Amino acid sequence: MEWSGEAIAIGTRRLGETDAILEVMTRDKGRWLGMVRGARSRRLRPVVQPGNTLSVTWRARLDEHLGNFRVEPIAERAGTLMASGSAIFGLQLLGEYLRLIPERDPHPRLYEALALLVEYLDDIPLAAELMARFELLLLDEMGFGLDLSECAATGATEDLGYVSPKSGRAVSHDAGRAYHDRLLPLPAFLVEARRDAAPDLEAVADALRLTAFFLERHLFAPRSLSLPDVRSSFERAVLAKPQR
Amino acid sequence: MPQSVVGPEIERLIQLLSRLPGLGPRSARRAALHLMKKKDLLLEPLARAAAEAAASVSVCSVCGNLDTRDPCSVCSDPLRDASVLVVVEDVGDLWALERAMATRGRYHVLGGTLSPLDGIGPDQLNLSSLMHRAQDGEIKEIILAVNATVEGQTTAHYVTDMLAGTDVRITRLAHGVPVGGELDYLDDGTLAAAMKSRTPF
Numbered sequence: 001m002e003w004s005g006e007a008i009a010i011g012t013r014r015l016g017e018t019d020a021i022l023e024v025m026t027r028d029k030g031r032w033l034g035m036v037r038g039a040r041s042r043r044l045r046p047v048v049q050p051g052n053t054l055s056v057t058w059r060a061r062l063d064e065h066l067g068n069f070r071v072e073p074i075a076e077r078a079g080t081l082m083a084s085g086s087a088i089f090g091l092q093l094l095g096e097y098l099r100l101i102p103e104r105d106p107h108p109r110l111y112e113a114l115a116l117l118v119e120y121l122d123d124i125p126l127a128a129e130l131m132a133r134f135e136l137l138l139l140d141e142m143g144f145g146l147d148l149s150e151c152a153a154t155g156a157t158e159d160l161g162y163v164s165p166k167s168g169r170a171v172s173h174d175a176g177r178a179y180h181d182r183l184l185p186l187p188a189f190l191v192e193a194r195r196d197a198a199p200d201l202e203a204v205a206d207a208l209r210l211t212a213f214f215l216e217r218h219l220f221a222p223r224s225l226s227l228p229d230v231r232s233s234f235e236r237a238v239l240a241k242p243q244r
Numbered sequence: 245m246p247q248s249v250v251g252p253e254i255e256r257l258i259q260l261l262s263r264l265p266g267l268g269p270r271s272a273r274r275a276a277l278h279l280m281k282k283k284d285l286l287l288e289p290l291a292r293a294a295a296e297a298a299a300s301v302s303v304c305s306v307c308g309n310l311d312t313r314d315p316c317s318v319c320s321d322p323l324r325d326a327s328v329l330v331v332v333e334d335v336g337d338l339w340a341l342e343r344a345m346a347t348r349g350r351y352h353v354l355g356g357t358l359s360p361l362d363g364i365g366p367d368q369l370n371l372s373s374l375m376h377r378a379q380d381g382e383i384k385e386i387i388l389a390v391n392a393t394v395e396g397q398t399t400a401h402y403v404t405d406m407l408a409g410t411d412v413r414i415t416r417l418a419h420g421v422p423v424g425g426e427l428d429y430l431d432d433g434t435l436a437a438a439m440k441s442r443t444p445f
Contacts, residue, residue, distance in 0.1 A: 011360075011361045012361075013361050013362060017265055017266065023361070045393075046431035046433055046434060047431065049393060049394050049433070050394045051394065052433075073431070073432070075432075076431050076432035076433040077432075077433065078394055078433050079392075079419065079431070079432070079433020079434055079435075079436050079437045080433060080436050080437065080440075081394075082392065082394065082397040082419070082433075082437070083397075083419075083437065083440065085401040085404070085405070088394065088397050088398050088401050089398065089401065091394060091398075092358075092360060092394070092398055095360060095361070096360055099360075099361075228360065229365060229366065230358075230360065230398075233401070233402060233405060236405060237401075237405075
């Protein structure tokens with residue numbers, strides 16, 4: 001069995017003294033693990049760091065085997081990402097999210113979003129905005145997508161300002177005013193098709209609160225898990241910094 | 245199944261040696277044979293040294309180093325600069341810095357790095373005692389000497405976050421061109437980091 005393609009490294013685990021298990025995300029094959037021989041060598045150690053885009057060839061005798069990766073770097077960005085708190089915490093958080101999806105289950109949209117996000121993880125507040133969008137996409141890919149297209153009460157497609165925690169559907173400002181303390185704020189940047197300015201930190205914080213609620217309810221709590229600690233670190237890193 | 249050519253004691257010795265870093269079953273057999281051939285010169289002194297070390301080795305209650313005394317030799321050395329604390333991942337890193345005579349400060353051994361893949365969170369690391377040491381007023385600078393890996397740097401950023409409220413200067417090791425390194429052979433990440441952290445010449 002063999003395939004080749006582009007992949008983004010999301011995790012590395014030591015195996016013995018010289019090898020490692022590399023975990024990558026690919027467009028067509030989903031999350032995939034394989035052994036990299038000599039991964040702890042001086043040449044390969046920087047290559048297999050999470051965040052790097054790699055050209056990988058996976059080989060195994062049988063499809064169900066762990067198999068071996070041969071890796072070549074395409075974009076080595078881990079060194080740059082390490083310098084930024086938002087980037088390094090974001091990278092770990094993305095790994096935690098992608099581990100929720102089954103191995104070898106293709107999610108091309110998640111791969112595309114991941115490829116975009118790793119480019120901007122050290123760009124605040126864009127990283128936070130993209131992370132919130134990634135989290136919405138993750139919910140959607142896992143079958144728990146929010147319906148932010150129209151108001152659940154009136155059917156209006158304009159002036160949406162809340163999300164119902166019960167149904168995960170958008171609610172307009174007018175319809176939700178009376179229940180605003182029981183609804184989750186919906187930042188405008190998540191529903192606007194286009195905009196001229198970057199969202200402010202309050203809107204980004206609202207978006208992260210919104211996605212946290214549904215991630216915890218649909219993806220983490222059923223697995224008896226809580227949201228990863230690294231998410232709080234990511235939030236602190238992206239929300240503490242001044243606006244661009 | 246082939247019958248063993250050595251007794252169970254020697255089999256046990258080979259088995260234990262093969263679990264040491266750098267040794268596999270074949271090299272463990274060679275090492276065991278060598279030890280047995282030089283019983284008086286090597287095997288018996290080694291057994292005695294191992295027994296003595298096993299009886300007295302302990303984890304330093306101050307820094308997490310391994311030594312036969314507590315506090316360890318580094319923590320109890322009065323000539324050390326008590327205002328500088330070097331945070332390392334493992335005892336091996338402490339030994340490496342001591343070999344290089346890179347600092348006269350004291351150390352704090354975390355005992356690993358944050359690694360979600362391996363299930364290592366903040367609670368599994370020696371972080372609470374680091375916080376106590378940082379707050380005692382004696383320390384002026386904490387140097388984060390962790391590995392330049394994503395996990396090492398995640399830990400460094402986490403420690404920086406944790407110590408944000410203390411009145412301590414936090415620094416980290418530079419990332420860049422190693423001694424003897426040729427630019428043509430360096431990875432892109434190291435080159436980018438080296439360019440970013442360039443210094444006046």
